[in-house]
Amino acid sequence: MSPRSPDDSPPLGFASLRAPSKLKINTRASSWPRTNLDSGPARVAAPEILERWTVDRSELLIGHRFASGAYSRLFHGIYKDQPVAVKFIRQPDDGEDDELSAKLDKQFTSEVTILARLQHRNVIKLVGACNCPTVFCVITEFLSGGSLRAFLRKLERETLPLEKVISIALDIARGLEYIHLQGIVHRDIKPENILFDGEFCAKVVDFGVACEEKYCNLLGDDPGTYRWMAPEMYKHKPYGRKVDVYSFGLVLWELVTGSLPYQDMTPLQAAFAVVNKVCVLF
Template sequence: MAMNTFHTEESTIKETDIVYHERLGFGSDGEVYRITWMSEDGDTEAAAKKIKLPSDETRLQQLRFEIQVAQNFNHDNVIKYYGHVITDTHVIIVMEYAAKGTLFRYLQALRKKNPRVHLSSQQIRTWAKQAAEGIQYFRTAGIVHRDVKSPNLLIMADGTLKLCDFGLAKYLHGTETTNKGRGTARWLAPEVWKEHKLSPKADVFAFGIVLWELISGDEPYEGMRPEHVVFSVAYGNKRPDIPARCPDVYKSLMKQCWEDDRNKRPTIEEIVTRLDGTDEIFGFPPAAPRKPEISSSGSTKLRVTWESPDDVGESPIIGYELEYKVVNSENGWVKVGKDLITKTSYTISGLKTGTKYETRVTAVNKAGHGPQSQPVTTVTVGKYLLSLILSHLLNEEFSILVFGNRRRRRNTR
């Protein structure tokens, strides 16, 4: 009998105290269920990871280690262990139930509902920091998680993000050579696959992919087969495309996490510290107003109409700035009105006949969430010639010359 064989008397929970409900997920060696655990303190909604007893010594040791880690860990951003059951065929690990499921499924559902809607910058920062603090807790214990990914980050009923699944976790001090690359392809650090080198920086690389998921809402390397992903990342230096709307602070952090040389990546402690920065540097601007249209409402008047974007950034848009200027003039932009425009259309009057103008619309929101008054931040979201948009394409530009009571249209391209 193998030295690490489990025995039923090692159980800390009775299997008869578990009522199984729906299956939440499954893998190569087991399944996860939502359960009711009838404990001495009353019925508790929980999750049960039901794992087939492995036959090889290495996997038995790893399973024992997984239970040991679960039993001894206690952190706000690591899933809580309740107990385990040993049967003749399975090990059942009972833990906290995450009512809102995995981060991966949450983001996929959000994208399916409306591809233009993203997480708010406050939510991105909160979840990024919670994920980093969960990884940091592992690091403090001298353990590498080895499988950091959005499917292993669970969202609790109160919205807290927690790291789960310790099946590949390993005590590690420094760098170690592994017998093979372990982890999940889309989050796997290049050196783990290419050199079979394992270090805490592998978890940092994976965190960078998770941060990208939070910002983009997409699946990493969508459409690529796993074997193509690991080869392209390890040998072709492929990384996910960073969205144009991404603030520089996140863009820089992701690129550093994805360095091919693991020694150039930040530590997880440094990442947590950087995520404690000021609110303003993490803010996302609102997206561009959609479908700008220009129409004449008089010989020296033009009406500009736009639509509010779906993605409004960190906080709702509080208004718009409309500016105009004479094309090719050295004079600067002229703001229309003294206050923000709260509607999505405006008529510019007092234009000079025979003069060509251009205009730009800027969406405006407030930075920060504190009780004190915060500065208003703006971003120019589009520049359009005063025009007749024939096809409603944003890059279709026509100019309008104002001549008394009539207009002459001319393609400027």
């Protein structure tokens, strides 16, 4: 058996499904960060919400890594005998990058407090969260059907039956409608952030850059993914929930055609083409 990469192992202090843990595990987070969201009721509520959703780490077992991002790794897990997905967000070492550390802290706090408010068939369900030195952990239901991106890749540009397109589209639309009714803007709708459960029900996931709609324009950040980002976000103009509708439109385009507008361009070139209304013949 080949040796595992350190990235394939859970952070120190988390019990593994692969071998009995000899570590003494603190069952509660030692202390939650007192980081405030920029404004609004969440400023007061965030620490209380985080405390309420803190998991008992003695009942959390970590399995194999199945995905990773720039600052996060996702693992299979078991919590209270139920399958879960566990996202670990590792902060930079002390003093290494204070700005990035603050940004990740804020995104983690925002993601947990937003997910705690959402209960819908087409939105991923929060199970819990925890905080230990240098690592944040977000635990959600495990969705065994994979991502819409993986599903589309397997099709290899074959046309989906119209009934299947409509079924997937309605699931996403219902999830987005619910999210927007709660006053939330997702800001990163794309096929990678749509997952299926075992019954092929599509759910909106990954609320790491989501925000309350009334405060989106006060945050001053640059979230999302260029290829699916609405023009007003590129231009740093005021925006709201319609940016999710724009991204959803691109997801629909790919569902129907098997390709994306400006697919042969880099993400930055595609962004430039969208902003400048460049016409490309298909």
